[in-house]
Each structure stands twice: as structure tokens, then as C-alpha cells.
Amino acid sequence: MPVSRAQSSDSRIIAHVDMDCFYVQVEQRKQPTLRGQPTAVVQYNSWKGGGLIAVSYEARMFGVKRSMRGSEAKEVCPEIQLVQVPVARGKADLSVYRNAGSEVVSILSRKGRCERASIDEVYLDLTESAETMLAELPPHRLESINEEALKSHVLGLDVQDGDNARESVRKWFLKSDADHRDKLLACGALIVSELRLQVLEETEFTCSAGIAHNKMLAKLASGMNKPAQQTVVPFLSVNKLLEPLPIKKMKQLGGKLGTSLQVDLGVNTVGDLLHFSEQKLQEHYGINTGTWLWNAARGISGDEVESRLLPKSHGSGKTFPGPRALKTSASVQKWLNELCEELSERLLSDLEQNKRIAHTLSLHLNDSESVKKFPSKSCPIRYGTAKIQEDAFNLFHAGLREYVGSRTIKTKGNLHHGWAITGLSISASKIVEIPSGTRSISKYFDNQVKTCTSEKQSIDLFTQYDADVSYSGNGSYLRFHSMCPQMKNCEEDTGNKHFMPIVNQDKDQNESKDESFIPKSIDEQHSSFSTVRQQQDGVTRDILSLSSSGAELNQKETKIDFLGEETEHGLKSKEQKWKPYKEKGTILRYFGSHGSCSLPKEDHDKILGDNKASSSSDSKVMVDSFFEVVEGKLPPKNLVPRTSTTLSGQDELRRTAWSYKSDEIDQITLNELPIEIQAEVRTWLRPHKRANTMKKGSSILDYFLPTRNS
Ligand code: DCP
Numbered sequence: 001m002p003v004s005r006a007q008s009s010d011s012r013i014i015a016h017v018d019m020d021c022f023y024v025q026v027e028q029r030k031q032p033t034l035r036g037q038p039t040a041v042v043q044y045n046s047w048k049g050g051g052l053i054a055v056s057y058e059a060r061m062f063g064v065k066r067s068m069r070g071s072e073a074k075e076v077c078p079e080i081q082l083v084q085v086p087v088a089r090g091k092a093d094l095s096v097y098r099n100a101g102s103e104v105v106s107i108l109s110r111k112g113r114c115e116r117a118s119i120d121e122v123y124l125d126l127t128e129s130a131e132t133m134l135a136e137l138p139p140h141r142l143e144s145i146n147e148e149a150l151k152s153h154v155l156g157l158d159v160q161d162g163d164n165a166r167e168s169v170r171k172w173f174l175k176s177d178a179d180h181r182d183k184l185l186a187c188g189a190l191i192v193s194e195l196r197l198q199v200l201e202e203t204e205f206t207c208s209a210g211i212a213h214n215k216m217l218a219k220l221a222s223g224m225n226k227p228a229q230q231t232v233v234p235f236l237s238v239n240k241l242l243e244p245l246p247i248k249k250m251k252q253l254g255g256k257l258g259t260s261l262q263v264d265l266g267v268n269t270v271g272d273l274l275h276f277s278e279q280k281l282q283e284h285y286g287i288n289t290g291t292w293l294w295n296a297a298r299g300i301s302g303d304e305v306e307s308r309l310l311p312k313s314h315g316s317g318k319t320f321p322g323p324r325a326l327k328t329s330a331s332v333q334k335w336l337n338e339l340c341e342e343l344s345e346r347l348l349s350d351l352e353q354n355k356r357i358a359h360t361l362s363l364h365l366n367d368s369e370s371v372k373k374f375p376s377k378s379c380p381i382r383y384g385t386a387k388i389q390e391d392a393f394n395l396f397h398a399g400l401r402e403y404v405g406s407r408t409i410k411t412k413g414n415l416h417h418g419w420a421i422t423g424l425s426i427s428a429s430k431i432v433e434i435p436s437g438t439r440s441i442s443k444y445f446d447n448q449v450k451t452c453t454s455e456k457q458s459i460d461l462f463t464q465y466d467a468d469v470s471y472s473g474n475g476s477y478l479r480f481h482s483m484c485p486q487m488k489n490c491e492e493d494t495g496n497k498h499f500m501p502i503v504n505q506d507k508d509q510n511e512s513k514d515e516s517f518i519p520k521s522i523d524e525q526h527s528s529f530s531t532v533r534q535q536q537d538g539v540t541r542d543i544l545s546l547s548s549s550g551a552e553l554n555q556k557e558t559k560i561d562f563l564g565e566e567t568e569h570g571l572k573s574k575e576q577k578w579k580p581y582k583e584k585g586t587i588l589r590y591f592g593s594h595g596s597c598s599l600p601k602e603d604h605d606k607i608l609g610d611n612k613a614s615s616s617s618d619s620k621v622m623v624d625s626f627f628e629v630v631e632g633k634l635p636p637k638n639l640v641p642r643t644s645t646t647l648s649g650q651d652e653l654r655r656t657a658w659s660y661k662s663d664e665i666d667q668i669t670l671n672e673l674p675i676e677i678q679a680e681v682r683t684w685l686r687p688h689k690r691a692n693t694m695k696k697g698s699s700i701l702d703y704f705l706p707t708r709n710s
Contacts, residue, residue, distance in 0.1 A: 002252045002292040010235065011181050013130040013188035014305060016218035017108055017196070017209045019101070019120035020227035023054035025205045026100045027083045038062055039081040042070050044092045049074065049082060057227050089338040091318045094119070095346075103203050105309050110198075111191050115306045123215055124195075125305035130187035139186045140176040149173065149193035152211075153225045156237030181235045185211060189232045196230065216251055216301040217241070238299035243271035250296060257289070273297040310354055310431075316342040317364075317425025325369065325420035329396075332421055336363075336392045339426045344385040347428055351383075358428035361388065363395040366423030367403075374421075375399045381428055392426050 019025065023041040028034045038059035042050030049070020062077035070082045085092040101119045108114055113125040139145065150166045150173075157172060159165040172178075173186045188211045196207055210221025212233035220241065221231040233241055247267050248258040261267040265276065265284065274297050282290030295301065316339040326332050350356050362378035377395040382388065404418055 002257070002289060002296075010213050010300075011127070011184055012213055013126045013184050013211065014213065014215050014218045015124040015126055015188060015192045015209050015211045016117075016215065016222040017104075017122045017124065017192070017207050018222045018226075019104065019205055019207045021054050021056050022101075022120035022205075023085070023097055024056045024083075026097050028056075029100075029204050030096075031083075034081055034083070037081050038064065038077050038079060039083060040064060040070070040073055042082050042084055044085055044087050048072070050084060053085065089342060091316075091338065091342075093342075100203070100205070102309075104199055104205060104207070107199050107202055108195055109309055111195060113305050113307050115308045116311065123218065123305045124192075126188045126191050126211075127184075129191055130184045133187040133191065134183055138176075138183060139173045139190060142174075142190075145170055145173050145190070146193055146197070148197055148230075149190050151229060152189050152193065153229065153231040154189075155221070155231065155233050155241055179235065181213065185213075185232055185234060189230065192230055196228075212238075214299070214301040215303045215305065216296065217299050219251060220245070220249075242297065242299055243269065243274070245270045247273065253296075257285070260285075261293075270297050310350070310356065313427050313429035313431060314343055314346045314350065314358065315425055315427035316340075316346075317423065317427075319366075319423045321368075321422055325367075325422045326424070327420050329400075332396055332424065333393050335424055336396060336426065337389045339424065340389040340392050341385050343426055343428055344383070344388050347381075347383060347388075350431070355434045356431050357383075357434060359430035359432070360428065361391055361395070362427045362429060363392055363399065364423070364425045364427070365396070365399060365421050367419055368422040369420045370418075372403065374419075375402050388426075 024034075024039050027041055028039065036058065037056070038061075039056040040052045040059055041054040042052055045051065047069070049072075052064070052066050052068050052070065052073055055064050055066055055073075059073070059077055059080050062080070064073045064077050064080060068076075073080050073082065085094070086096055087093055088095075097119055101116070104120075105114060105116050105122055108122050108124060111124065111126055111129045115123040117123055133139075150169050152169055154169055154172050157165075157168050159168045172182075173190070175182070175186075178186070192209045192211055196209060199205055199207055206228035208222055208226045208228060209230040210218040210224070210233065211230060212218040212221055213235060217233045217238060221233045224231045246269055247261050248254050250258070250270060253261065261273065265272075267273050267276075273293060276294070278291060278294040280290075281293045284290065285293065318335060318339065320326050320335075326335065347358055350358075358381050360378050361381040362376060364376045365374040367374045377399045379391055379395060382391060400419070
């Protein structure tokens, strides 16, 4: 149901930019010989030449439509060029189009808040830029108006033919006594025309745009004059635009609500809707929807342009029409595996490029042969292809149980009666950015790693992390667990019990739970996340856990059985546990292992000298040494300040390992910590000057560990 939002101002300048026959343009850029030719992009399924999903404007002139199949298109336009969508994993691979969309977004976002609405659509809030332009160099003081802007369609302008139209538009731009809102719109139109030119220059793509005072009107306008044109909606022309509009063309009215307006109230156009009072509409559709409808009919909409350059979710799906419907668990699993592999790649690339993680995995299925709806299911996401595949398949079974009732379900390729999957899609949503704090900490230490790597070891040694992160009110808890390969054997058995609450999407039962999975910080591109419920100090917590790259790590994690059973895969032996205190000091361990990273075992032993010569485990040596440094057990001679000028070989090793100075650390990072912690970290990072006060339960540890009562 639409949500009514108060309109903050009727002077906002909002643009909606929509790429023209987008997939075709992407293909034409790849193959320039296709430019100017009737072209269409067809689906992977080649039956009857494949279904058309994008049609060039040249082909449209021949009557080619998106609803056609390739063979039909050939009939109406024999010279049409049909380009097949790229294929990967036996299905359409849209990454080339997605990436092309991102190129455009990066250009459009230069002038204002930018919301990526789909693969080829963007909303822009240009209010500030337009106001600045109006204040500093309003259109009527411009020496000339660019040609692209002069080609604008300004609704309500009375124009007859091409030349006059351009002259009328010029006058409209230059009108110095225009209404303030129109002046702002004129500025917005100029800005959009320049942006569109930049898009063309930098990407070779054309786009069309609508410029208005809100999103709803801008979106309606952008499609009015395509391709490669823009349409402006002055305030006084809103009614003229809306009144004749078929009701179903309005955003959010294409479905049941629009049908109800037609059937129940006899409303066929937006103009018809104007005859109903707000109260009447509220009586029919409730207070909120009633008000929304009343406003929409008058072009009033308070929807804000959200600041979002990246997609809200990632999804991968495939349809299996008619005889290709999936009827066995094995076939569903095969395709789920393909879809999950793609999803996993996209999640990792999002993590790598944008430092974002998703929280919810959802499975949607369609059985078009049945009237019964296949229930959508979701659960917290665990990163790593194998885990996503496993979880997705378990979601399928959870859905299937519900769908077919209590009958026994066989899972090994046996034919099932009573279901046929015609659509399968898996998605990852609730995507959040990882907070910057530890990003900058990591960046700092990454630099250290790179520095020391060139001297000592490969950076690859440090690409694996295992971290648990949970949020517990002000007692933020961050758990970083860094693993050099030689430390793997020291993995603690945390006793983590992974529970994957399967959420019935339709009921969204566990939605609120996900909030507790908000990570405080994580930064590692090859990492893998999972939500786990951990029993600690007698308290059960939901924790997002980050482990090294995906499937490979399954063997050292407790596996989840969706159907309630819990199985253990290669859990570490009890002897390999960390000491309890050390288990908790994971941020210290994180720093510690980075500090230690430059040191091969023998060097470590050298540094540790008598103190740790008899240690039994390489990794334990490193970690213990770090903790002993932190606890002030090691003599300060091991902590040589970076400023040392003449270094012996041993000193050189120490310098690389331990001499972090607070003034070399990104101040933003420190400033993000609570005041009392900042002071302590600074002291901590100058170990040679540090007083011997670090104890168990010190404030830095308190900060990074869960509070006892949380
Ligand atoms: N698309 C798709 N399947 C659909 C609709 C669209 O795969 N049923 C893809 C192909 C389109 C792209 O999304 O190129 C953008 O969709 P649009 O609806 O914006 O259509 P176009 O950009 O192709 O054309 P137009 O210029 O009319 O916007």
C-alpha cells in the first residue's frame, strides 16, 4: 500500500533519468556496427528466437515490441539484429548491464543526491544545485543556453513547430520575472541537460529525463519524450499532465489498488479521481491510502530522493516455463546452486568494492501450475558460496514442507507429485555499509602489512579473518579474529551454535531480530560472514560472524541443519582452544597478528628470546607474545620506537612488528572511539612509553567485548 508522506516543499527540484533502450545501447557500444540499426536484445532461451527484452528505437519504428519473440520480430522487421543476452551458469548474465548502469550513476551523482532506482533509472535531488545556480548565475544572465536544454519539452508551453518550440523554450529559460519555482526548474533543466551530455560523452549512452518538483511527476515526465530528450513539469502544468492520465499509469496504481479504483469507484483517469474528497477516499481505502490518493491526484508527493548509488538488494533468478518446470529436489538444487554462485559472487564484489554486507537471504519460488502460492522463505545470510547454497536449499525444503503439507518429502532426485517450480529466485537484502571506524583501522594496519610484507612475507597470509561482531547497545562489541595460516590450528572452539531462523517472508516473523546483526566493523574482502547465536556468559546473543572465504572454511564451523539437527564438521580439538581471556581480546589479537605478520616463526622466536623459546605452537607464540606485550610482561626492550636510526637485524624485526605510533594512525579512527578509550589506545600504541597498567578487563577490552548484561 502506498504511504502518504507530507510534502516538505513544492520548490524541490527532482529529476528522473531513464536510459534509452538500455541493453541495446550497451550491446551497441560493444559492437558499434549495430548503431543506428534496428536491434533487439533477446533472452537466453532461444525458443522461437528468444523473447525480446530490449528493443532499439529504430526497430520500434517497424513495430517491433518487447513482448515479441525473435522470430516474430524478424517477420515485422527482417533486417533486425538480434543480440543474445550474455550467458553464464546456464542463465542470463546481466553484469555487463549492471556495470554500465553504475557508470551512468557515477556521472549523474555529481550534482546532487542520487538514488539508483533500477538497473537503468536514477532519481536526482538537484534542489541545492539549482538554488546555488539561481543565486550565482541564473539562466536569464547566461550568454547562451545549451542546445540540449533548448530541446527540452516544457509542459504547458504553447508551441507549434520545431523552430518555434526552441525559441519558446529559450524564452522560458530566460524569463527573469518567472515564478521562483519555475526559475528553479529552469536551473534544474540546465543542470540535467549538462549531465546528460556528460553521460553521452563519457559512456556513449543517451538517456531521457523528467524534471519536476517531486519524484512522482519527474518519473511520469521522463517517459514522455524518448529517446534522448528531457521534459520539464512547471508547477502550473501539473494538472494538465495528470488529468488525462489513465489511472493505471500512475506509480503504485498499476496493480490491485488501481483495479479497485476502476471497478469500485469508476475511476479511469487521474482526472476522475479529483472528484473524490479526501474523506471519501479514506472511507474506501483507509486514512493513509486515502490521503495518498487524494494527494497523488493533485501531483503532491513527499517522497524523498534517497541517497543510494548502490542497489538495495542483489538477486538472481530464472524461469522454467511449461515443460521445463522443475519437479525434483535434485533439479531445484542444481539450479539453486547456479543462482547462489552468482549471488555469492555479487555479494563478495559488493563487499570488496563498496564495503557492504547483506543480512537476509530470501528464496522465492513460483509454481504457476498451482493456485496455491509457494511460500517465500528467508534466513540470516552466511557468506560463502557453499553456505549460501546450503541455506538456500534448506529454505527450499522449509518452503516445500509448508507447501505440500505434512507428506514425507524425499530429497534425492525423486519425482515429487503436486509441485512444479516455474520460477526460482534467490536474493540478498538488508544491505548495510560496514561502519567506517574499523575500515580505517584496517586500512592503517593493511598499510603496515603491505610495508612489512615486502620485507618478510606474502600479504596472502593475512587475507583470512574470522570475526564475530555483535551489537549490544552502548557496549559495542567487536570481535576480530585474525588468522595467519600458521595460526589456523589455534582456532578456538568458541562453542558457537549456529541457528538459522527461517523466516516466513510473508509473515516476516523474525524481521526485527536482524537489527541485532548490525556489525560494528569488518573489513576484509575475502571474508565470509554468517549470523550465529552464541552462548556466552550465560547469555545468548545473535552475532554476525566473519570467516575466511566461504566454502573452504565450512570444515571448521558448526554446520546448520535447518530442520533442527546440528552437525559438527571438523571442530577443533579442545587442546586448541584459546585461553578464555585471549579469546575475548580479539581486537588485540587482530592488532597483534598484524604486528606479528612480518615475522616468520624463527624471527618471532628470536624476538621473544628467552621469554617464549619453549612455546609449542607457532601461532600461539605470536598471540601469546602479543598479549604479554599488552599485559606488560615482555620487557620494553622488545618495543623499539620507529624513530630508531641504527637498527640491528633483531631491532629491525622488532621495529616492523611493534612500533605503531599513535600520531601515525588515522586520527579519524581514534576519534571514533570513546574518549577514555582514545587515550588508552594512544598509550597502547606507544608501547615503549606505556605504563605497565594494562590488565584484564581494562577499558579497551571492556569496550570491545560484550557487556556482561547485554
Ligand atoms: N528489461 C528486461 N526485462 C523486461 C524489461 C526490461 O530485462 N521485462 C531490461 C532491458 C531494458 C532494461 O531492462 O533495456 C531497462 O528497461 P526499460 O523498461 O527502461 O526499457 P528500455 O531501457 O529498454 O527502453 P526505454 O527506452 O523505453 O526505457
